[in-house]
Amino acid sequence: MRSPRATGEVATPVGRRVFLGMVGLGAAGVVVGSSVQRWVAAALRPVTSVSGGGVSALIPGEDRFRIYTVTDSLPSMPTSQYRLSVTGLVERPLELSFDQLKGMPSTTLVRDFQCVTGWRVAKVRWDGVLISTLLDEAGVLPSARALRFDSFDGVYTESLTLDQARRPDVIAAYGFEGGPVTSQHGGPVRLYVAPMYGYKSCKWLSGIRVVDRVEPGYWEQNGYDIDAWVGRSNGRDDAPTS
Amino acid sequence: MRFDGVERALHWVNAAMFSVLVLTAIPLYFGSLAAVVGHRDVVARIHVWTGVFLPVPVLLSVLGPWGRTLRADLRRVNRWSAGELAWLRSFGRDAFVRLDKLNPGQKLNVSFTGGSIVVMLMTGAVMWWFGPFPDSWRTGATFVHDVLATFIVVVIVGHVGMALTHPASLRSMITGRVSRRWARRHAPAWADEMAAES
Structure with missing residues (x-):
């Protein structure tokens, strides 16, 4: 038989722990996140390679194009007019x-x-x-x-x-x-x-x-570099692509 | 009186800013929608600056002389009794616990939101002002930002869902007030305190 418990009998600083824990995890994630992401992407590849654009487009990870435009809408033109x-x-x-x-x-x-x-x-x-x-x-x-x-x-x-x-x-x-x-x-x-x-x-x-x-x-x-060699410009060190 | 004017104002300003952040995040994250909305640089700028100013109302409300009730409530949010931990573990079915002004789920929501603001701001800053950081940090920050954003959306959906199914709680965030009966039933520990004070 349990007795009724009142709040305030033992005060655990759960709020602070949740807050600091998140900040700590977040900071750790920034430092090791790129390795974790590579590992996650590799682990999920059997799924994402089968589903094509569907599921993989929703999972945070590598291996997908992000579409950047600088205008209102997506420019498009039929090949006959091109x-x-x-x-x-x-x-x-x-x-x-x-x-x-x-x-x-x-x-x-x-x-x-x-x-x-x-x-x-x-x-x-x-x-x-x-x-x-x-x-x-x-x-x-x-x-x-x-x-x-x-x-x-x-x-x-x-x-x-x-x-x-x-x-x-x-x-x-x-x-x-x-x-x-x-x-x-x-x-x-x-x-x-x-x-x-x-x-x-x-x-x-x-x-x-x-x-x-x-x-x-x-x-x-x-402000981007004019000579934009992959791995040798824009302050980045990616593996060369060609 | 459950929430004073400062708390309610902060809640709704935060809600508005979170909405802007989520709405602008959608085309930034989903390529197919980016194609519909376009102007990525403008959308990104709105997202970034809303994010940068997100802590301002929080800090103003907490640190200002008008923030006494809010500070007292934050102390409540921080402190959990053993009973409250048990209540959360039982998903709210533990009927023996005499609940506080905020229930453990609500307390968790406050702490999570606070932690989210700091982590999203930190990772967002590394993504946007990437100059001084190593490349892998930018990738890592993007990863954390994306993953935590997913959790935040889930929590917001849950939060709004709870509010819509608990009209008395929602009303207390609009008018600030709850009935004595509601307090005795849903926040008995707090109701006792109030009774002792008056």
């Missing part, structure tokens, strides 16, 4: 339709996609046309030094030096994981710069302008 222009310091300015672009020699790249904010998606497949192929087609003038990329979102721009753009892992991508590049991922055509952080891979690519000096792009005007 045009990619190559202008500026070139002998023959180009205006390519989606089909013309797809008719050019294609390149497939399978690389990790690394965002400067920390997330990384392993082994993503991209199909597209080398920027160097487009440049050769247009004929670059000797005074050219750099490229400026425009997005049909009307706001975003990016830049590469001519040497960077001619690398064999820099493409105008129209294929993503075996299908088309959806508008979420910057379709119908986006720039994909494999060795650099994601912000260099300008989504919704509409224009390539050949210029005589590097014009810093959207995020570069906001």
Whole structure:
């Protein structure tokens, strides 16, 4: 038989313990969280790889794209209306339709996609046309030094030096994981710069302008590094992606 | 009088700020919704600055000369009797415990909310002002922020659910008052104190 208990007979500072415990756990989580997360992601991979985007999109962890835009809504354009222009310091300015672009020699790249904010998606497949192929087609003038990329979102721009753009892992991508590049991922055509952080891979690519000096792009005007090599810029030490 | 004006004002200001934080967090976290809302940088800025100012009303209410009732209630929230621990372990079915002004579940909610504010602020700061910290900290902070956010949403849903199914308790957070009968039934230890005082 239990006797009625009154409050206040033994006072345990539970409130303080809960509060301090959470703060302690939180601080520990900041320090070891990245290892815990890798471990959790590995443990859950059998589940998340089967369910695709469904369940895995709800679990905090790595291995998923986060969609960043700088405008009101998601830019989208049917492939029939799509045009990619190559202008500026070139002998023959180009205006390519989606089909013309797809008719050019294609390149497939399978690389990790690394965002400067920390997330990384392993082994993503991209199909597209080398920027160097487009440049050769247009004929670059000797005074050219750099490229400026425009997005049909009307706001975003990016830049590469001519040497960077001619690398064999820099493409105008129209294929993503075996299908088309959806508008979420910057379709119908986006720039994909494999060795650099994601912000260099300008989504919704509409224009390539050949210029005589590097014009810093959207995020570069906001303090991001212009030469955005994965693991060697923006104060980060991620494993290189290409 | 269960909650004075300062406590009620703080509760509802906090509720409003938490709502802003949760609502802005949704498009920041779910890519498909981010695509609908757009303007990620603006949404992120609202989220971050609401978060930064979240402790301001708390500190003002607790530290100010007007916070006597709140401070006394926080001392109650901190101190638990053995009976209250048993009550919580029995999920509120232990009828022998003479409950305090706040029941153990409510006390836990207060402590959890306080801890959440500190941890979310701390991890959020590392995520936003990442410059001086190692990369792995930013990843770790993001992980903690995401996981704790999940718990916070669960607790908020539970909290609102309890409020809606317990109208007298909800009314006490709006008008501040409960009936003597309610106090004797749901908070007998507190009712005894009140009776002894008057």
